Amino acid sequence: MAASLGVAGFGALASLAIYRSYFIALAVLALAYSFFVAMRKKHRAGMLSVKKYRFGRDDFILLLTAALVVLAISFPYIRGVTVAESGAVYDGRGSVVSVDSSGTKITVKHEAIEGLMPAMTMEFLLRSPELVKAIRPGDRVSFVLAPEGSDFVIENIARDEKKGKK
Numbered sequence: 001m002a003a004s005l006g007v008a009g010f011g012a013l014a015s016l017a018i019y020r021s022y023f024i025a026l027a028v029l030a031l032a033y034s035f036f037v038a039m040r041k042k043h044r045a046g047m048l049s050v051k052k053y054r055f056g057r058d059d060f061i062l063l064l065t066a067a068l069v070v071l072a073i074s075f076p077y078i079r080g081v082t083v084a085e086s087g088a089v090y091d092g093r094g095s096v097v098s099v100d101s102s103g104t105k106i107t108v109k110h111e112a113i114e115g116l117m118p119a120m121t122m123e124f125l126l127r128s129p130e131l132v133k134a135i136r137p138g139d140r141v142s143f144v145l146a147p148e149g150s151d152f153v154i155e156n157i158a159r160d161e162k163k164g165k166k
Contacts, residue, residue: 027069038062089155090116090145096137097121103129106154108141116145125153135159 038058042048094110109121124145126132131154135141140160145152 024073027073031066031069034062034065088147090114090152091142092145093140093142093160096135096139096141098137099132099135103132106132106135106157108143110143113145125151126157127153127155131157 039048042053047053090113092108092110092113094108097107097109099106104126105123106126107121107123110119112119124143125148127146135157141157142160143157144155146155147153
């Protein structure tokens, strides 16, 4: 039962936009493992045949958990609005770790982005390669993130001129 509740927790976390695909994969793996363990237990007890199969409390909990996980994963789509369609943008600040040579990606060690994610080092897609022409690794920057699908794209980025001040 504890495993089933844990799987439901993974499914509920799947609604976090930026990590959504990871949580969905983790929830599906945990759920598949739970089904495997339950069926192996029935097989070893000789209760897997159609005539001997009894639908018990554990089976009910497992099916209920599966339904909750599917509901949690699909909740943003049931509501009809995804993060990318909401029009939300997020302001961030951080230090540039690296800039992709093609100018399509940038890695930033950013501070916490209010309402979105904690401080971390992360690679972001860029709306346009022209955004990073004057930006080099080590620069302090301010940027604007916009959700696009399951990713976040930097819409605008500017180097902070107050480099030495704290």
